[in-house]
Amino acid sequence: MSEARWAEVDSYVSELLAPHDRALDGALAASEAAGIPAIQVSPPQGKLLNILARTIGAKTILEFGTLAGYSTIWLARALPEDGRLVTLEAEPAHAEVAAANIANAGLEGLVDLRVGRAQDLLPQLAAERVGPFDLTFIDADKASSPEYLAWALDRSRPGSLIVADNVVRDGQLVDLSDEDPAIAGQRALHEMLAAEPRASATTIQTVGAKGYDGFTVALVSGR
Numbered sequence: 429m430s431e432a433r434w435a436e437v438d439s440y441v442s443e444l445l446a447p448h449d450r451a452l453d454g455a456l457a458a459s460e461a462a463g464i465p466a467i468q469v470s471p472p473q474g475k476l477l478n479i480l481a482r483t484i485g486a487k488t489i490l491e492f493g494t495l496a497g498y499s500t501i502w503l504a505r506a507l508p509e510d511g512r513l514v515t516l517e518a519e520p521a522h523a524e525v526a527a528a529n530i531a532n533a534g535l536e537g538l539v540d541l542r543v544g545r546a547q548d549l550l551p552q553l554a555a556e557r558v559g560p561f562d563l564t565f566i567d568a569d570k571a572s573s574p575e576y577l578a579w580a581l582d583r584s585r586p587g588s589l590i591v592a593d594n595v596v597r598d599g600q601l602v603d604l605s606d607e608d609p610a611i612a613g614q615r616a617l618h619e620m621l622a623a624e625p626r627a628s629a630t631t632i633q634t635v636g637a638k639g640y641d642g643f644t645v646a647l648v649s650g651r
């Protein structure tokens with residue numbers, strides 16, 4: 429089975445079940461025009477994030493890694509009028525495009541976009557006593573995913589979901605000789621979850637327009 433066929437199926441699913449409107453099309457066009465790498469989630473994945481958030485009735489969402497705001501738009505569209513999504517982006521050029529894309533989608537009242545490295549922004553968020561978060565989406569620097577998971581677990585409630593993207597990475601997840609910190613981070617994330625009494629998790633492998641990868645979903649039980 430070829431990558432071209434995976435992409436074709438992604439297009440088929442996207443057109444039927446996760447169609448773009450003006451704001452989503454505009455977000456990707458603005459991202460491309462700004463030279464931002466197209467490493468956002470695919471449309472079916474964005475729709476999945478939206479469905480997960482709606483399924484749990486999420487009112488508070490935390491996102492690590494905004495890029496140009498594509499996943500932010502899918503997630504924020506799941507929120508009620510009094511909901512709030514905090515999204516963290518290290519790269520000011522990405523954040524500038526994201527802010528415009530979020531405003532273009534009419535979501536600026538729901539989205540709190542913070543610019544800086546998440547590691548530097550988290551103490552401020554803690555001081556502001558933000559959270560607990562109903563859903564956390566971990567999609568920033570992959571080596572730091574375990575750190576973000578630990579932070580999110582401490583700021584979740586029973587019933588919260590934590591989703592981490594790009595955890596399989598072409599199957600390198602199980603290549604123990606691979607010392608790439610991004611891969612090691614995904615193994616550490618799995619080991620943390622295996623030992624974590626407060627959460628129940630699984631990982632789903634995916635293929636699609638973005639190649640072969642996967643995501644982890646953890647349900648926080650609070651015990």
Ligand SMILES: C[S@@+](CC[C@H](N)C(=O)[O-])C[C@H]1O[C@@H](n2cnc3c(N)ncnc32)[C@H](O)[C@@H]1O
Pocket residue numbers: 467468469492493494495496497498499500516517518519522544545546547567568569572
């Ligand atoms: C995979 S992209 C996010 C894609 C986005 N969630 C989407 O699907 O539309 C990762 C983003 O994380 C940002 N990033 C990298 N390191 C970071 C850090 N330490 N703190 C916050 N953001 C970071 C990158 O600049 C990049 O924009």
